Amino acid sequence: MTHATTTDIQDDRPRIAPEPAKGGLSSRTLPRWSPIGFAVVAIALGVGISLAAGWHSRIQWGLISALLFLAVSYVVTTVVENQRQAKDRLATSIVWVCFLIAVVPLASLLWTTIVRGSERLDGYFLTHSMAGVLGPEHSGGVYHALIGTLEQVGIATVIAAPLGLLTAVYLVEYGKGSLAKAVTFFVDVMTGIPSIVAGLFILSIMLMAGIEPSGLMGALALTILMLPVVVRSTEEMLKLVPNELREASLALGIPKWRTILKVVLPTAIGGITTGVMLAIARIAGETAPIMLLVFGSQLINSNPFEGAQSSLPFYIYEQYKVGEVASYDRAWAAALVLIAFVMILNLVARGIARWKAPKTGR
Amino acid sequence: MAKRIDIGGLNAYYGSHKAIEDISMTVEPRSVTAFIGPSGCGKSTFLRTLNRMHEVTPGGRVEGKVLLDDEDLYGPGVDPVTVRRTVGMVFQRPNPFPTMSIFDNVAAGLRLNGSYRKNELSDIVEKSLKGANLWNEVKDRLNKPGSGLSGGQQQRLCIARAIAVEPDVLLMDEPCSALDPISTLAIEDLIGELKERFTIVIVTHNMQQAARVSDRTAFFNLSAVGKPGRLIEIDDTERIFSNPSVQATEDYISGRFG
Numbered sequence: 001m002t003h004a005t006t007t008d009i010q011d012d013r014p015r016i017a018p019e020p021a022k023g024g025l026s027s028r029t030l031p032r033w034s035p036i037g038f039a040v041v042a043i044a045l046g047v048g049i050s051l052a053a054g055w056h057s058r059i060q061w062g063l064i065s066a067l068l069f070l071a072v073s074y075v076v077t078t079v080v081e082n083q084r085q086a087k088d089r090l091a092t093s094i095v096w097v098c099f100l101i102a103v104v105p106l107a108s109l110l111w112t113t114i115v116r117g118s119e120r121l122d123g124y125f126l127t128h129s130m131a132g133v134l135g136p137e138h139s140g141g142v143y144h145a146l147i148g149t150l151e152q153v154g155i156a157t158v159i160a161a162p163l164g165l166l167t168a169v170y171l172v173e174y175g176k177g178s179l180a181k182a183v184t185f186f187v188d189v190m191t192g193i194p195s196i197v198a199g200l201f202i203l204s205i206m207l208m209a210g211i212e213p214s215g216l217m218g219a220l221a222l223t224i225l226m227l228p229v230v231v232r233s234t235e236e237m238l239k240l241v242p243n244e245l246r247e248a249s250l251a252l253g254i255p256k257w258r259t260i261l262k263v264v265l266p267t268a269i270g271g272i273t274t275g276v277m278l279a280i281a282r283i284a285g286e287t288a289p290i291m292l293l294v295f296g297s298q299l300i301n302s303n304p305f306e307g308a309q310s311s312l313p314f315y316i317y318e319q320y321k322v323g324e325v326a327s328y329d330r331a332w333a334a335a336l337v338l339i340a341f342v343m344i345l346n347l348v349a350r351g352i353a354r355w356k357a358p359k360t361g362r
Numbered sequence: 363m364a365k366r367i368d369i370g371g372l373n374a375y376y377g378s379h380k381a382i383e384d385i386s387m388t389v390e391p392r393s394v395t396a397f398i399g400p401s402g403c404g405k406s407t408f409l410r411t412l413n414r415m416h417e418v419t420p421g422g423r424v425e426g427k428v429l430l431d432d433e434d435l436y437g438p439g440v441d442p443v444t445v446r447r448t449v450g451m452v453f454q455r456p457n458p459f460p461t462m463s464i465f466d467n468v469a470a471g472l473r474l475n476g477s478y479r480k481n482e483l484s485d486i487v488e489k490s491l492k493g494a495n496l497w498n499e500v501k502d503r504l505n506k507p508g509s510g511l512s513g514g515q516q517q518r519l520c521i522a523r524a525i526a527v528e529p530d531v532l533l534m535d536e537p538c539s540a541l542d543p544i545s546t547l548a549i550e551d552l553i554g555e556l557k558e559r560f561t562i563v564i565v566t567h568n569m570q571q572a573a574r575v576s577d578r579t580a581f582f583n584l585s586a587v588g589k590p591g592r593l594i595e596i597d598d599t600e601r602i603f604s605n606p607s608v609q610a611t612e613d614y615i616s617g618r619f620g
Contacts, residue, residue, distance in 0.1 A: 176420065244457040248520070251415055252471035252527055253447030262474050266461040 030080055035073065035093070042069035062104075066097045110339070117336025120329040126337070130298040135322040142334045144300040145315035148215060149341070151304040152294065152311055153284050155219035156226050161276050163223075164230025171231070172238040173260055190228035198224040199289030206293070213295040215304030218311070221289035226279045233275025237268040270353035277349030281342040287313040312338040364391035364561040365431045365448075365530040367412060372426035373590075374404070374411050376419065381407045383590035385426075387580060389531075394553060394562045396572035396599065399582030400614070404591025405565045408582070409533050412563065413449035414442040430531070447475065450529035454536040456516035458508035458523070464491075465504040467519055471527035486526055494522035495552050514545025521552065525560070532556065534564040538571065550575050569615060573603050581611045 046065030055061070073093050077086040128141030167187070171180055198221045206217055241264050249259040265272070290296070295308035296318060310318075312334055319331035367389040374382045382404035389395045397405040410416040411424050414435060428435040435445050458467045468487045472478040478486070487504075491497040496518040500511070508519050517537060524532060534553075538546040553562060553575045566572050572579050580596035595608045606612050 242457070244453060244455060245459060247415065247418060248453060248457045248459070248523075249470070249474070250418055251413065251446055251451035251453075252474070252523065253443055253445075253450075254471065254474040255443050258474045262470075263459055263461075267459075 027082065028080055030077065034076075035089075035096075038073040038076065038093075039069055042066075042072050045072075066101075069093060070097065113332065113335050113339055116329070116332035118333075120333035121336055125330075125333055129300045131300070133298070135327050136324040138326045138329075140330060142312070142315060142330070142337055144297065145310040145312050145334065146337065147300065147302050148290075148294065148297075148304075148309035148311040149284060149313075149338075151302070152215050152219045152222060152290070152309070153280055155216060155304060156222035156283055157276070157280055159219070160223045160226040160230055160279070164227050164276075164279075165234055165272065167227075167231045168234035168238055169260060169265075171235055173256070173264070187228045187231045190224065191232065193224065194288075195221070195225055195286045196288040196292075198222075199292040202289070203292050212306075213293055213308055214306055215294055215301075215309040218290050218294035218309070219304065221293055222283040222286060225286060225289075226283045229279035229282060230276055233278065234268075234272050237271035237275060238264060240271065241267045266356075270356040273352045273356065274349045277345050281345055284342055284345075285313050285338065287311075287317055290314045291317075312341070364559065366391045367531065367561065367563075368427075368429040368432075369412075370427040370429070372408070372411060372424065372428065374407050374416055374424050375422070376407075377421035380590040382411075382582075383592055385593045387593060387596050389561060389563055390578065391561045392557060392559075393577040394557050394564060394575050395596075396576035396579045397563065397565045397582060398567070398569060398572050398579060398614070399591070399594075400584070401567075402587070402591070403582040403584045405582050406535050407591070409535055409563060409565050410451075412531070412533055413451055414445045415451060417442065447471075447527055448529055449531040449533060450524040450527060451533045452517070452521050452524050452535065452537050455540050456513055456520050458511070458516050458519050460507065460509045462508060463505045464500050464508045464511070464519060467508040468522050468526050471523060475527065490522040490526035491519075493525050493556070494518045495548060495555075496522055512545075514541045514548060517541060517545065517549060518552065521549070521556075525556070529560065531561040531563065534562065536565050536567060539567060546571070569603075573599060579603070581606070581608070581614065583610055583614070 043065045045068050046061055050061045050064060070090060070093050074086050074090045077089045124139075125141040126146065127143050128139070129144035130140045131144075133140035167183065171183060175183065201224065202217055202221045205211070206213070211217065245263055245267060246259055249263045250256065254262075290311045291314060294311065294314070296314050297308040297310050301307050301309050316331045316334045316338070319327040319334065369388070370386050372382065372385045373380060385408060397409065399405050407416060410419075412428060412435075414424075416422045416424055424436060426436070430445075430448065434440070435449075458464075459470060462470060465484075465487055466473075468490050469478075469483055472483065472486060488497060488501075491500065496515060499515060500519075508516065511519060517540070521532075521537070538549050541549065550571065553564065556562060557577075564572075564576065576599045578596060579599045579602040581594045581602065582591050583594045584591040594610055595602070595606065597607070601607075602611060603615060606615065
């Protein structure tokens with residue numbers, strides 16, 4: 001034992017020759033920064049080739065650089081390290097390139113919206129309607145559309161969230177047999193309903209019953225779109241609650257309904273909230289049912305039960321259709337408001353999820 | 363108030379699969395009865411029939427009689443919820459409620475049953491935690507989450523939660539199989555104390571544990587995989603481990619099979 005230790009210490013002395021022995025466990029490795037190096041070389045090469053060939057498309061430049069990056073990292077790693085490391089690096093690089101390709105449009109979209117939207121976005125824009133404003137005029141605002149969106153989405157949420165939650169509780173905790181299967185099937189079908197079809201469905205009811213367009217009608221169509229999303233996400237969250245917790249509660253002599261209310265739902269509440277928020281974000285951007293059922297308006301109408309209203313996505317469409325510089329600016333600013341609305345909802349959802357998540361602290 | 367359990371001709375099914383067949387035995391009050399036997403022989407299923415938890419599993423159903431001081435648990439008009447308040451259960455893996463503090467975990471049974479007076483609650487929680495030998499370790503952090511405790515502490519928390527509702531019988535399904543020897547010892551000592559007040563039934567894979575903690579031992583076996591499990595014999599623990607009357611019991615205990 002003692003002898004072996006001394007040998008180890010002797011072996012640990014810094015070696016002069018960096019070339020490791022054949023059959024040893026270590027081998028030549030590239031430095032940690034090599035991927036960045038490859039990227040720099042690939043981009044330089046890509047830009048050089050593109051300039052030399054006289055191509056103008058930046059997308060072309062980027063794609064050539066990406067392909068060169070893959071090739072360079074594979075070849076260099078094969079030469080310096082070995083085939084297996086090269087394959088590993090190739091796979092890693094492909095993942096990174098795909099990630100960048102996916103992120104670039106998203107970042108570009110956000111950037112364009114923020115740059116173009118912030119030109120018109122101010123307190124005046126948020127607190128004024130389009131009443132009496134002509135297309136080319138540099139005034140007017142989004143207040144009436146914001147009110148409309150908040151009210152329609154709010155009503156839809158008040159209807160769809162409890163309904164969806166209860167449906168999911170039924171499916172996970174009680175449902176068995178053909179009724180549960182049928183409910184699951186129809187929820188799946190509802191997920192695929194195009195928003196315009198939901199709008200037409202409500203419109204047909206309105207025509208039969210002689211109801212005038214109003215925010216409520218739009219909210220009902222949004223409810224149809226929101227319901228399956230809430231059911232699905234809540235269902236998944238409830239399935240994640242360990243069965244042991246239900247059994248522990250039942251074994252204490254706690255009735256099933258209280259078990260669900262006091263043990264199952266609190267455990268899953270973070271995920272359920274996130275699901276509801278995502279569903280809200282999805283319906284906040286719907287345009288088609290609003291066009292059919294809420295009709296659009298330039299005036300402030302804070303009563304969702306009577307008269308035409310507007311909404312943010314509809315406002316964007318409307319302003320873009322006017323085709324003037326001022327209305328384009330208004331459309332972009334409204335788009336920024338809509339994105340900010342969805343973003344804030346997501347942040348709130350994450351906050352609630354973190355706050356309500358089962359605690360693990362000691 | 364410990365109660366006696368008489369089981370007669372009990373069959374339990376999962377859907378069409380018969381898991382245990384024709385079990386009859388008596389569990390004495392204020393004693394520890396251990397169930398031993400190879401995996402899959404229906405010990406846990408049988409245990410779960412004693413507080414009607416078996417029927418919580420989809421497709422689970424039971425035939426036969428389970429008399430708790432002459433009252434049939436499966437009689438018409440018997441509410442499983444009431445049965446479970448009388449017959450408590452501790453599970454194999456510690457399962458404290460993750461959203462609740464240590465205090466709330468122990469108080470959960472009373473609170474969610476709605477059967478308590480507010481000023482009594484903290485007394486009951488303290489008594490239960492003391493009864494589970496956990497009070498000294500957690501008295502300074504009763505409002506911290508129960509999931510922050512160690513595995514052995516969590517299991518004792520679950521025992522405290524189970525005894526807080528003052529059941530007559532306490533069922534334990536391999537309560538120590540996920541715990542280290544020291545926590546196991548703590549729980550075994552606790553079982554010794556609890557049998558003064560409760561009727562205890564414990565399923566265990568650890569034969570030394572059965573020999574240490576139990577007064578009577580029941581040996582279960584199944585004739586082949588897929589066949590229902592049966593009770594081979596039940597006797598005083600000393601006799602089972604020294605001079606069992608059935609050859610299969612001796613083979614199992616001495617490690618010749620299973």
